Amino acid sequence: MAGGGQAAVSFLTKVAKVAAGLGLTASAVSTSLYTVDGGQRAVIFDRFQGVLPAVVSEGTHFLVPWLQKPFLFDIRTRPHSFSSTSGTKDLQMVSLTLRVLARPDVERLPEIFTNLGLDYDDKVLPSIGNEVLKAVVAQFNADQLLTDRPHVSALVREALVRRAGEFNIVLDDVAITHLAYGHDFAQAVEKKQVAQQEAERSRFLVARAEQERRAAIVRAEGESESARLISDATALVGNGLIELRRIEAAKEIAGVIARSPNVSYIPSGNNGQMLLGLSTAR
Secondary structure, eight states, X not given: OHHHHHHHHHHHHHHHHHHHHHHHHHHHHHHTEEEEOTTEEEEEEETTTEEEXXXXXXXXXXXXXXXXXXXXXXXXOEEEEEEEEEEOTTSOEEEEEEEEEEEEOGGGHHXXXXXXXXXXXXXXXXXXXXXXXXXXXXXXXXXXXXXXXXHHHHHHHHHHHHXXXXXXXXXXXXXXXXXXXXXXXXXXXXXXXXXXXXXXHHHHHHHHHHHHHHHHHHHHHHHHHHHHHHHHHHHHHOSHHHHHHHHHHHHHHHHHHHHOTTOOOOOSGGGGGGGGGOOTTO
């Protein structure tokens, strides 16, 4: 019995040693491996050599535990938006919102990590974006920002791409998504629009009065010409035409009176005494 117990203890001791060895081996292996996912790159920091110049691509890789440590960078294009209030050339305040699509220069990741760290974009893009916006907007008047907006966007893009390149950041797109003027300028624009509308209305009234004046002159000339023609015809053939027109007018008046039920005709002279059957003899 004693021999069987010692054998069991010896067996369990060996099993424990093997398990411990496997555990240590698995731990060592796990700490010696790291994985770089899709859309990422890694930079290795070595305690003796510092940041290694090589950029590690996607996949599972080995490193020396404790001596080396991986730092992962997301190299996919990411959007960033920031706002800025800038003064124009004519001293108007304008609020702009800029949206950029940025990613790091993969070949310069060790330099980015050494100088800026993992949050390089948050450290660089807002500052250079505000700087570029203020510099470009100051070159234009407030109204030119609307009429020359494509040119303004092109200047902002060119300057921002150049400034971001100094920090090893690649910009795939730069766009001005919002532009708003100050309250005073908005009121001035509104008053200008109202003044333009009033000026247009005044020009319309003047043009209408001019047309009415010309129409009155034409009517007066027509009436004058008509009167002259009638005068010439009267002098040529006498008053017969006038008498004819008077007879036609009297005939028309008589017809109207005859059709009216509220008009009674009383003959003139002695016949007027026979009104309602009364006689003057009485």
